[in-house]
Amino acid sequence: MRVLLTGANGQLGKCFQDRLPKGWLILKTDTKTLDITDRLAVLTVVDSFKPDVIVNAAAYTAVDKAEKDSQIAALVNELGPKNLAEAALAINAKFIHISTDYVFDGKSSTPYKEDDDTSPLGVYGMTKLNGEQSVLSVNDSAIVIRTAWVFSEYGNNFVKTMLKLGIERQSLSIVSDQRGCPTYAGDIANTILQLIQYENVEGGIYHYCGDKEVSWFEFANKIFEQAKKLGYSGDPKINGITTKEYPTLAIRPSYSVLDCQKIKQYNNISLSDWQVALVNICSKLF
Numbered sequence: 001m002r003v004l005l006t007g008a009n010g011q012l013g014k015c016f017q018d019r020l021p022k023g024w025l026i027l028k029t030d031t032k033t034l035d036i037t038d039r040l041a042v043l044t045v046v047d048s049f050k051p052d053v054i055v056n057a058a059a060y061t062a063v064d065k066a067e068k069d070s071q072i073a074a075l076v077n078e079l080g081p082k083n084l085a086e087a088a089l090a091i092n093a094k095f096i097h098i099s100t101d102y103v104f105d106g107k108s109s110t111p112y113k114e115d116d117d118t119s120p121l122g123v124y125g126m127t128k129l130n131g132e133q134s135v136l137s138v139n140d141s142a143i144v145i146r147t148a149w150v151f152s153e154y155g156n157n158f159v160k161t162m163l164k165l166g167i168e169r170q171s172l173s174i175v176s177d178q179r180g181c182p183t184y185a186g187d188i189a190n191t192i193l194q195l196i197q198y199e200n201v202e203g204g205i206y207h208y209c210g211d212k213e214v215s216w217f218e219f220a221n222k223i224f225e226q227a228k229k230l231g232y233s234g235d236p237k238i239n240g241i242t243t244k245e246y247p248t249l250a251i252r253p254s255y256s257v258l259d260c261q262k263i264k265q266y267n268n269i270s271l272s273d274w275q276v277a278l279v280n281i282c283s284k285l286f
């Protein structure tokens, strides 16, 4: 199996490489070696490597910064995936692309299904939604996985931020009125690997996230509870606050739990057991 991976230095990109089955050949690319917004570069790399599958782990993921940087966010999240989808189609390679729970506005009170109405609240969510649509409009066999609240041992994420702040500060104020499902990037990587190996996965959108919903406040409490069991020295007091008390440039959905029944039809795919992943990550760190 020949895999072209974009965004190889991101959380998902790194977790994917860690799990690549023996004997598979991977061309891992990053912003410097393959800028996905450069159509000619994408076509050239794809034509010369001739992958069986392209996994797009590249994205503009800075949710607040995107509000001021909308042109770059659009290039990376809309044009880049479209370039890859076209290049995959041209050589009949599978294409797997990743999107986000932030395509929804959070007004639902039940988990979002793949065909529920989208209505992003910010630039990041809007560019990711446009990306999904442009991918599927040029390549209807593409697989688009919407995921949520991604964390891992790599890069910047909520878990690592909490553990850092917990050492530096005696108390932390964490938003308690936004709910979603934390998802371990390693579990997304495993799911992608499973989907690659299934012969006939129908193109379209699939939801995949953690198996238990929480608020950011509850997630923070879980992180510190677990870390302390493993010898973490921080002991901050965690205060729950409202979104109004913690204004950010981008508005986030208050509820973005994803219904993952559709992807579960494929045997061997189980939802991200993020609490187990948290234990594993903390045991590596302490």
Ligand SMILES: NC(=O)c1ccc[n+]([C@@H]2O[C@H](COP(=O)([O-])OP(=O)(O)OC[C@H]3O[C@@H](n4cnc5c(N)ncnc54)[C@H](OP(=O)(O)O)[C@@H]3O)[C@@H](O)[C@H]2O)c1
Pocket (backbone or CB within 6 Å): 006, 007, 008, 009, 010, 011, 012, 013, 030, 031, 032, 034, 035, 036, 037, 057, 058, 059, 060, 061, 076, 080, 098, 099, 100, 101, 128, 147, 148, 149, 150, 151, 155, 156, 185
């Ligand atoms: N993180 C989350 O909480 C979250 C939630 C829901 C969905 N998702 C989605 O999940 C996917 C993986 O996210 P992640 O957390 O692994 O992202 P990440 O850690 O931010 O990694 C994204 C990678 O994309 C690369 N990149 C940016 N612009 C590029 C370009 N023009 N050409 C090639 N590479 C480029 C970045 O490289 P540089 O570092 O060099 O810029 C970075 O290594 C993304 O599609 C994201 O939208 C993430």
